[in-house]
Amino acid sequence: MRNYELTVIIDPEIAEEDVPQAMDKLNALIAKSGGDIAETNHWGRRKLSYPIGRHGEGNYVMMKVGFEPERTSELETSLNIAEEYLRHLLLRVDE
Secondary structure, three states, X not given: OEEEEEEEEEOOOOOHHHHHHHHHHHHHHHHXXXXXXXXXXXXXXXXXXXXXXOXXXXXXXXXXXXXXXXXXXXXXXXXXXXXXXXXXXXXXXOO
């Protein structure tokens, strides 16, 4: 397994009380793809550096996860399909 950092921007139109459900769905997508979550940090609602669609802000979540390298594409495909996530970035971390 390799270590990765996953940063996800959740759609700001999702109500604050529904953000934990979006994070639970994210956890389920990671587990379905065979990943292990080591750490989760919810940064909250922040202004975007550039608009994404018609959105000027988003809810940021940063996670440290472990994956087999060949399974990361499955997660990225799932994140691209899901409507509640505006953007994601998956980076390999050398430790």
